[in-house]
Amino acid sequence: MTSIERRAFVKGATLGALAFTVGGAEVLLTPGEARAQAVPLRALTAEQAQTLEALGETLVPGARQAGITNFVDLQISIPPEQALLEARIVNIRPPYANFYRAALGAVDKASQALNSGRGFAQLDAAGQRDFVDAMRQNKVQGWQGPAGPFVYFILRSDAVDVVYGTMDGYKALGIPYMPHIPPVQRW
Amino acid sequence: MARKEKADVVIVGAGASGSVYAAVLAKTGKKVVVLEQGPDWKLTDLISSDFWGRRIKTAGAPFLLEGKNPYGYSYQSGWGVGGAALHYFANFPRLLENDFKIKSEHNRALDWPIAYRDVAPFYDKVASDVGVSGSAKAEEIWRPRGRPYPMPPMKTFRNGDVWLKGCESAGIRMVPAAVGMNSIPYKGRPACIYDGWCHVGCPIGALANPLVTYLADAKKAGATVRARSTVTRVLTNAKGDKVIGVEYYDAKGEQQVLEAKAVVLAAWSAQNPRLMLNSSTDKHPKGLANASGLLGKYMMAHFASGTWALFDDDVQNHMGTTGAQYMSYDRYGKTSHKGTFGSTYIVAGTALKTSDLGGFANARPDLFGADLQAFMKRAARGLTRLTAFGEEMPNIENRVELASDKDEFGMPLGKIVHSFDQDAVALWNANFEEGLAVAKATGAKEVWSGRGNMPTIHLMGGTIMGTAGDNSVVNSYGQTHEISNLHVAGPGIFPTSGASNPTFTIFALSLRGAEQLAAKWNTVAG
Numbered sequence: 001m002t003s004i005e006r007r008a009f010v011k012g013a014t015l016g017a018l019a020f021t022v023g024g025a026e027v028l029l030t031p032g033e034a035r036a037q038a039v040p041l042r043a044l045t046a047e048q049a050q051t052l053e054a055l056g057e058t059l060v061p062g063a064r065q066a067g068i069t070n071f072v073d074l075q076i077s078i079p080p081e082q083a084l085l086e087a088r089i090v091n092i093r094p095p096y097a098n099f100y101r102a103a104l105g106a107v108d109k110a111s112q113a114l115n116s117g118r119g120f121a122q123l124d125a126a127g128q129r130d131f132v133d134a135m136r137q138n139k140v141q142g143w144q145g146p147a148g149p150f151v152y153f154i155l156r157s158d159a160v161d162v163v164y165g166t167m168d169g170y171k172a173l174g175i176p177y178m179p180h181i182p183p184v185q186r187w
Numbered sequence: 188m189a190r191k192e193k194a195d196v197v198i199v200g201a202g203a204s205g206s207v208y209a210a211v212l213a214k215t216g217k218k219v220v221v222l223e224q225g226p227d228w229k230l231t232d233l234i235s236s237d238f239w240g241r242r243i244k245t246a247g248a249p250f251l252l253e254g255k256n257p258y259g260y261s262y263q264s265g266w267g268v269g270g271a272a273l274h275y276f277a278n279f280p281r282l283l284e285n286d287f288k289i290k291s292e293h294n295r296a297l298d299w300p301i302a303y304r305d306v307a308p309f310y311d312k313v314a315s316d317v318g319v320s321g322s323a324k325a326e327e328i329w330r331p332r333g334r335p336y337p338m339p340p341m342k343t344f345r346n347g348d349v350w351l352k353g354c355e356s357a358g359i360r361m362v363p364a365a366v367g368m369n370s371i372p373y374k375g376r377p378a379c380i381y382d383g384w385c386h387v388g389c390p391i392g393a394l395a396n397p398l399v400t401y402l403a404d405a406k407k408a409g410a411t412v413r414a415r416s417t418v419t420r421v422l423t424n425a426k427g428d429k430v431i432g433v434e435y436y437d438a439k440g441e442q443q444v445l446e447a448k449a450v451v452l453a454a455w456s457a458q459n460p461r462l463m464l465n466s467s468t469d470k471h472p473k474g475l476a477n478a479s480g481l482l483g484k485y486m487m488a489h490f491a492s493g494t495w496a497l498f499d500d501d502v503q504n505h506m507g508t509t510g511a512q513y514m515s516y517d518r519y520g521k522t523s524h525k526g527t528f529g530s531t532y533i534v535a536g537t538a539l540k541t542s543d544l545g546g547f548a549n550a551r552p553d554l555f556g557a558d559l560q561a562f563m564k565r566a567a568r569g570l571t572r573l574t575a576f577g578e579e580m581p582n583i584e585n586r587v588e589l590a591s592d593k594d595e596f597g598m599p600l601g602k603i604v605h606s607f608d609q610d611a612v613a614l615w616n617a618n619f620e621e622g623l624a625v626a627k628a629t630g631a632k633e634v635w636s637g638r639g640n641m642p643t644i645h646l647m648g649g650t651i652m653g654t655a656g657d658n659s660v661v662n663s664y665g666q667t668h669e670i671s672n673l674h675v676a677g678p679g680i681f682p683t684s685g686a687s688n689p690t691f692t693i694f695a696l697s698l699r700g701a702e703q704l705a706a707k708w709n710t711v712a713g
């Protein structure tokens with residue numbers, strides 16, 4: 001290893017993990033671990049989290065377990081400059097929490113209006129798929145909020161990030177990750 | 188309280204263009220201070236991960252976006268030392284002779300006040316300074332001869348090679364792509380190892396980002412680079428014929444004044460006009476150096492038509508660089524596609540990752556759930572892309588202006604108004620059509636066009652160069668017509684955009700402008 005590579009590795013190792021707060025102390029966890037340990041949410045309500053988790057799982061199977069909710073919750077509660085969200089590179093104006101709250105609210109409101117009061121998380125798998133397919137094509141009746149196809153695009157990107165963008169995700173697809181500076185904890 | 192400090196030259200922005208000016212002027216012994224709004228990135232910050240890579244993308248004051256094709260500001264702009272060139276893909280095509288004289292040859296758009304031959308020696312110098320790999324000889328079927336590139340072409344992989352048959356069948360000659368990357372060790376920097384992480388920054392220095400090229404030279408020659416320093420105004424003397432420095436906010440958020448004998452605005456095409464518009468005085472009521480009324484006008488973007496091909500066998504798409512393996516200027520003539528106008532630059536072969544805007548998942552944005560899961564598995568072996576970049580003609584309605592909202596420093600936000608015209612849309616469509624024909628001829632299992640919203644890539648114009656103060660903001664050196672010690676650097680000075688990625692030309696023009704400023708220092712400096 002050259003000296004550049006070695007230094008790079010050391011710094012990357014400390015920067016790569018996500019710092020979740022557990023019992024008042026900061027610990028480095030993957031979002032999946034944060035979910036498994038029921039790390040308290042900072043920015044999303046329980047209802048929003050439930051909707052996001054169900055949406056994430058519909059968009060990309062595995063997103064629930066990979067901790068999409070803990071990932072998004074953490075990213076929207078830190079300064080926008082530190083955020084790792086796709087939202088950051090597609091012209092969404094910070095604070096990003098505003099977008100997510102509006103998007104999740106729009107999904108639930110439309111779902112309730114169309115499904116006798118049931119929010120998105122309460123729909124069965126086929127109902128969730130149909131809803132997402134309509135949202136993708138901007139065809140949800142009575143939709144109010146950020147454009148449906150854009151909500152689809154952003155939440156799908158988040159779900160892809162947590163499932164396929166990690167070192168584990170690459171491994172599952174059989175692709176060598178080959179990092180110069182690896183993020184720690186295979187994240 | 189503002190502290191007054193003096194420098195010879197203050198450069199606003201530590202990206203591609205600013206770093207060239209800093210190196211040239213520091214080497215002539217000038218006291219150079221580079222002010223950069225974003226963080227002081229080091230190579231060690233460049234983590235190999237799509238989402239960790241977003242940390243080095245834009246933060247700070249947003250631009251408001253209007254028009255039929257709102258400009259993709261936050262993906263395209265830079266933030267921090269290195270600018271957008273910290274995470275660019277280092278494709279290094281150059282402009283060709285026909286780019287410099289569209290008005291003369293086609294009676295539309297604008298002419299440059301210089302010709303290809305004026306820039307050519309600087310392409311050669313830049314290639315030697317930063318390291319370019321490619322085959323000049325192969326490219327010379329389309330352009331005048333120049334010096335060979337200092338390094339042989341990069342390695343190619345199946346994800347690039349599979350396109351050759353299809354391109355040949357369409358009469359598109361592919362040659363090794365010119366890239367600002369090391370195919371072999373160069374000037375103490377290692378050779379590329381083809382792991383495809385260029386788009387989040389190359390921490391080993393195999394890719395010519397400013398940190399390992401001009402900015403390193405500048406620092407070695409004594410230039411100071413000050414991160415977290417946001418310039419809000421350029422200051423002029425009472426007569427309004429010279430700049431005398433800049434006002435900026437430092438890392439603690441305190442306002443400072445930095446006096447200088449010359450100022451170089453290298454804050455990219457969007458920010459440079461914003462700063463100049465915000466620096467108006469009674470002598471420059473419409474913004475600095477804006478007697479022509481053209482400041483902020485003629486903003487141009489490239490657009491890309493991406494064609495996907497999915498093979499059953501393994502095309503090794505995890506191997507390569509984010510830049511291209513092959514390139515062609517065979518559709519670079521302004522009227523190459525019937526019924527359209529503008530050049531097309533074609534590239535093939537790139538390493539792909541799973542997520543982010545250019546990753547597998549966005550090759551089929553319509554898929555989700557189990558369908559996406561199945562596609563990801565197939566894509567991981569057999570997916571590859573051909574990209575055709577198209578040229579947008581300058582349109583005075585595409586512009587940067589000041590908005591009424593303010594940023595944290597009280598500076599009005601910038602607004603970018605951008606719409607593609609019918610010519611651009613027609614060229615975009617023609618390139619999709621041809622891409623699909625090429626892809627079909629590759630023998631791939633499935634092929635499709637990567638259509639979505641029409642993309643806006645790179646940003647040129649806003650401070651265009653021309654022959655005089657009534658038709659442009661700067662001359663061919665980037666010097667403003669009205670204020671001799673104020674230079675503007677970067678793609679903002681292009682009067683037309685070509686279809687080539689802009690940064691090889693940015694480096695070349697910045698070198699030309701910086702050498703001119705150094706040569707004329709005694710008559711120009713305030």
Ligand SMILES: Cc1cc2nc3c(=O)[nH]c(=O)nc-3n(C[C@H](O)[C@H](O)[C@H](O)COP(=O)(O)OP(=O)(O)OC[C@H]3O[C@@H](n4cnc5c(N)ncnc54)[C@H](O)[C@@H]3O)c2cc1C
Nearest residue numbers: 200202203204224265270271276277278418677688689690
């Ligand atoms: C994803 C991506 C891929 C790309 N790939 C290629 C490629 O393959 N080939 C190619 O030719 N080009 C490519 N580009 C484009 C290339 O990066 C830009 O053309 C080039 O960096 C522009 O140079 P610049 O000096 O004008 O701006 P930058 O390099 O962006 O530098 C401008 C700097 O100014 C700073 N700044 C702005 N405002 C202020 C202020 N008020 N005060 C202080 N500092 C300020 C910014 O923070 C920034 O660091 C790519 C760009 C992106 C985003």
Ligand code: SF4
Nearest residue numbers: 379380382383385389
């Ligand atoms: S592919 Fe080459 S240039 Fe790109 S990041 Fe890796 S080593 Fe650097």
